[in-house]
Amino acid sequence: MLNRPVIVAVALACMTAVSAALACPFCDAPEPSLAEQLSQADAAVLVQWKSAEPANAEKQTFGSTTFTVANIVRQPGADYEKGSTITLDRYRPGKPGDLFLLMGTKIDGIEWGSPLEVTETSFTYITESPGREVPAMKRLPFFLKYLEHPDELISKDAFSEFAAAPYSDIEPIADQFSPAKLKEWISKKETNQTRIGFYGMMLGLCGSKEDAAFLKEEINRPTETYRLGLDGMMAGYVLLLGDDGITMLEEKLAQNTKQFSDTYAAMQTLRFMWQYAQNRVSKDRLRQAMRMLIERPEFADLAIKDLARWEDWTVMPKLMEIYESPSHGSSQTKRAVALFLITLSKKKVPEGDEALAKHVAEAKTHLEDLKGRDPKIVKDAEKYFF
Structure with a gap:
């Protein structure tokens, strides 16, 4: 059983190179092919x-x-x-x-x-593999043939090509993947677990709504340890079902237990959908799901920062409420609230946008109040302003 710091550390370690190079969202940092x-x-x-x-x-x-x-x-x-x-x-x-x-x-x-x-x-x-000078649409299908090849050197290298590829290069060739093979690889215990998330995402891109039931069964399969690839399988599920798929994520977000892996994977899926697949699910549905984590003290600070990036200003009254709540008294949650207010107070208001103008004015008022009561919290938050 893993606590939140361990889950977050594992997830961040897996995603460091991804965020830096915009590579495959659910792959480990790729080695040079x-x-x-x-x-x-x-x-x-x-x-x-x-x-x-x-x-x-x-x-x-x-x-x-x-x-x-x-x-x-x-x-x-x-x-x-x-x-x-x-x-x-x-x-x-x-x-x-x-x-x-x-x-x-x-x-x-x-x-x-x-x-x-x-x-x-x-x-x-090795000698027949196309180099990076070949366009992705022509290069990646060559390596697709060698995923899960019995020669581990070949299989590992072929996967590294996809791990290094940005989502924008992978999505266009999704129809060349076989849903049947992807399901076989996901369910086979011999499959390297670091590849499961990618295979789950690809099933979401190339499969049918009938494949969603398979992914849900895999996602809910009981396990005693932290499972790699949950976020990718969840993403595949939502890619197949759109807004309807968010319901399953909300079930994970609502599970207030000490097993954080499902919750963090659901959060990562919401982030993926926001960044890469807004054509598959509505922004309001993603915001609605992310708001659920504000109620959970161990995840509140992460959710608040995402909602600030997603410009969900309607949540501000709730944030001021939890700022005073004993259950949300950690300094990291308070800093996240202050950061939300700083972000909103610096927004430029287009002419005629009365709703945003009202939010900005309220944020400035709350921020001035916090500067008087908790100046260190506000000062620390200002250091992390994005």
């Missing part, structure tokens, strides 16, 4: 393990490994040919015939990187 690494290498050769000398402490050597060149992918000059040997000043265990890919940078000669063990299948995959 093999196609990307290959494109950046000055030299690349397929080699076979020939022999090796282990490190020797007495002789103060790090050992060495000798490979035989089997195929040349790229080289800056006629430095190597098939059958020639390359010896690295490092020990790599192996047996004769084992295949490795060497990639190197031309400095003074070639500085080789660590040998990457491959098979004939994975080597062919």
